[in-house]
Amino acid sequence: MDIQVASVIAAALAIGLASIGPGIGQGNASGQAVAGIARQPEAEGKIRGTLLLTLAFMESLTIYGLVVALVLLFANPFV
Amino acid sequence: MEILGALTFVNTYTLAELEVGEHFLWKIGNFTVHGQVFLNSWIVIGLLVIASLAATRNIQKIPGGIQNFMEFVLEFIRDLVRNQIGEKEYRDWVPFIGTLFLFIFVSNWSGALVPWKLIELPSGELAAPTNDINTTLALALLTSLAYFYAGLKKKGLSYFKHYIEPTPVLLPIAILEDFTKPLSLSFRLFGNILADELVVAVLVLLVPLFIPLPVMALGLFTSAIQALVFATLAGAYIHEALVDHHD
Numbered sequence: 001m002d003i004q005v006a007s008v009i010a011a012a013l014a015i016g017l018a019s020i021g022p023g024i025g026q027g028n029a030s031g032q033a034v035a036g037i038a039r040q041p042e043a044e045g046k047i048r049g050t051l052l053l054t055l056a057f058m059e060s061l062t063i064y065g066l067v068v069a070l071v072l073l074f075a076n077p078f079v
Numbered sequence: 080m081e082i083l084g085a086l087t088f089v090n091t092y093t094l095a096e097l098e099v100g101e102h103f104l105w106k107i108g109n110f111t112v113h114g115q116v117f118l119n120s121w122i123v124i125g126l127l128v129i130a131s132l133a134a135t136r137n138i139q140k141i142p143g144g145i146q147n148f149m150e151f152v153l154e155f156i157r158d159l160v161r162n163q164i165g166e167k168e169y170r171d172w173v174p175f176i177g178t179l180f181l182f183i184f185v186s187n188w189s190g191a192l193v194p195w196k197l198i199e200l201p202s203g204e205l206a207a208p209t210n211d212i213n214t215t216l217a218l219a220l221l222t223s224l225a226y227f228y229a230g231l232k233k234k235g236l237s238y239f240k241h242y243i244e245p246t247p248v249l250l251p252i253a254i255l256e257d258f259t260k261p262l263s264l265s266f267r268l269f270g271n272i273l274a275d276e277l278v279v280a281v282l283v284l285l286v287p288l289f290i291p292l293p294v295m296a297l298g299l300f301t302s303a304i305q306a307l308v309f310a311t312l313a314g315a316y317i318h319e320a321l322v323d324h325h326d
Binding site for chain 1 (some may be wrong): 126263266267269270271273274277301304305307308
């Protein structure tokens with residue numbers, strides 16, 4: 001396979017696969033947060049703050065995949 | 080750069096260009112530096128200095144205007160650091176973490192809010208300084224230095240004991256952690272900011288009007304969160320180095 005074709009496919013796979021895990025994780029976290037707010041509405045502010053921070057952490061895993069994809073597309077060391 | 084060429088064929092308007100890896104290079108001695116990052120960092124630093132000076136030039140007992148705003152910012156940062164490091168030792172670290180937070184925050188927002196495209200550069204374009212991996216790596220390495228300094232200052236050489244506690248089996252992982260911390264810090268910030276700007280640029284290429292606005296707002300939100308995350312993590316790492324396991 002041509003190295004450029006391989007890089008494009010690899011970039012697509014990198015971002016696609018990297019979004020599966022964080023997607024599941026973010027879903028879980030948000031669901032738990034909603035449950036927590038429903039049970040204890042007075043804690044909403046605190047729960048929301050923590051949720052946003054943890055979502056950002058999970059999101060960064062996808063971003064690592066994105067960085068790999070961007071490196072493959074724009075700064076590929078093998079092309 | 081053939082992929083880049085394929086992407087820019089859509090771009091008949093010069094509203095925005097997808098420029099990844101194009102830099103305005105300066106030569107200083109034997110070093111090649113990215114000029115657009117330097118220029119923008121200076122602009123951000125200048126903004127922060129001017130804001131601080133304006134807030135402290137004429138201090139009133141009842142704060143108003145910019146003094147009020149800066150006091151709010153300071154209190155926000157102080158609470159953030161206190162939540163991470165704890166009541167006893169947080170005071171020493173407010174300046175460091177506050178500087179990190181403000182610099183990252185203002186750079187991220189400057190990249191999103193200011194139409195840098197209006198200022199022509201010979202090559203590359205002005206954007207947030209944090210969308211260059213070198214900037215974020217420098218910030219992350221500073222954080223590493225800070226937590227080593229914090230640990231060594233408080234515990235002396237016995238700081239290194241935490242590598243073999245509770246068991247020496249985890250020594251490789253403990254050493255590896257010192258490398259993964261700056262790596263993940265820098266990649267997280269860099270990737271998020273670059274991703275924001277790329278998503279906006281792609282949308283502007285496709286539909287130049289109105290449609291990119293919600294994404295821009297989302298970008299503002301995530302870049303603020305990223306500044307917060309960076310500062311929070313820096314605080315958490317410093318706390319980890321300061322904490323005494325024998326209490």
